[in-house]
Amino acid sequence: MDLDVDEVLSAFEAHLRFERDMSPHTVRAYIGDVTALLDYLAGHLDGVDVTALRGWLAEQHDAGKARATLARRTACIRTFSAFCHRQGWLPNDPGLLLGTAKAPRRLPAVLDQGQAREVLDAPSEGEPRDLRDQALLELLYATGVRVSELCGLDVDDVDRERRVVRVLGKGRKERSVPFGGPALRALDRWCVHGRPLWVRTGSGPALFLGVRGGRIDAGTVRRVVHARVRRVEGAPDMGPHGLRHSAATHLLEGGADLRSVQELLGHASLNSTQVYTHVSIERLRSAYRQAHPRA
Template structure:
């Protein structure tokens, strides 16, 4: 997959950008979405490098240029999380350019990323999650194939905390019904086993019995989740299913699949699950990422105390 070059870039810089996109995809095995985001960041950097410089080359990309590029975005009000990602994109590109002989030195070594404010999307309270699952089950009562599928989507996302991309990538053979676990292929092609509960088991069983056969055709292959035309369900359709289910319950915040993942993780921590276990379930590479959920739980505890205790 080659990058779509900006017409303002000289031919040599366009070639470097294409090569970097291939490196991310073929050697680093990054997802399509990740490659697109990183390449867009680097293209923006190279366009900044070319501003007022005819025929700019990579050797002109120095620390001052990197800081000027990020500083301009900060002044324009770009979010800190976006600046942190773009800093990471730039550092990855300059390291690759130096390693492959395209630059004599790596100016990104001294570039410091702004610390992103680590926040979570809205999460459901446990009773709200139960209401959402009940709404999905009620919608599937008539055994309409799409309603059965959508019930399984929300049940699995909440029961397992897996990512929506991981959900859509599941095959029928990834379900171990005897042990009630899923075999999930996560980021970096790392495989993990994730348990699911009895309500999710019921949703899976009903989908495989009455939902999937009604949608399956020659396009289906081994995909667990199918679209209306029988092909593997894509992430956009899964997101729509979650939004539709949540909107059916008055008073619930509008939630995307990632919100169900965060709700699952928060409720695991609130229920006393060991952080290492939660880390394994979620597929986090670092325990520090998982520890964010302890902050959420403490914040909820603080709020409950302030509201209920007479001497709060």
């Protein structure tokens, strides 16, 4: 069956955006992968079988693509072939016969609790930028939210009385995450003494603003986190996701149960949360090796 490639890509993109509710980043990656697959197939879907799909993946492997990239492209192919089968473009779904490629799971770099204190207790000059940066750092570490979730927060999402923040996570799933006194005080300083100085006509209800009054973007948050962490001697270089990892690890080290941490982080699967138990065990091993006389 010869189909118009642009029509196929457009239909698949709409499926990813509106039916699967995938993030813009994932949609772009999947469309890029399918474009490369259709080039390999010369635009012909008719007769495509698991051998052809494996051939494309083998070509990617031979080209030196990383295992993480191959894992994503395998997942993309399976999604695409299932979509084409439902559309009637393929007589069956060859993606069902593909094995699931797994990327190696690396343990995330995390701050120890002393380093986290140094990051958050750095002196501030009280300028609006300082107040905003301190508030977002405190909230990132206190809640473990993703950077996209932080950027999407509105002023009314913060319940100061109950000390919880309402977050819209992956798949547009809403959850409430608690935070502590230091984050509350930093937020109050920003909202009272900083944010009003940056508010413009188009600011809307955004909790965190850029210097021009618009909603803060993820790139700005990453620069803030990297710059603050770099001030701490011995701390691993990290961005907002590193603070998320650190918050989860410190919660488990403090006695929180895995299910509670899963709920706080907004993980759909407990498997995603279990990596932090490995981080804690590795740190325990490191401390044991350094301290025990017969380690």
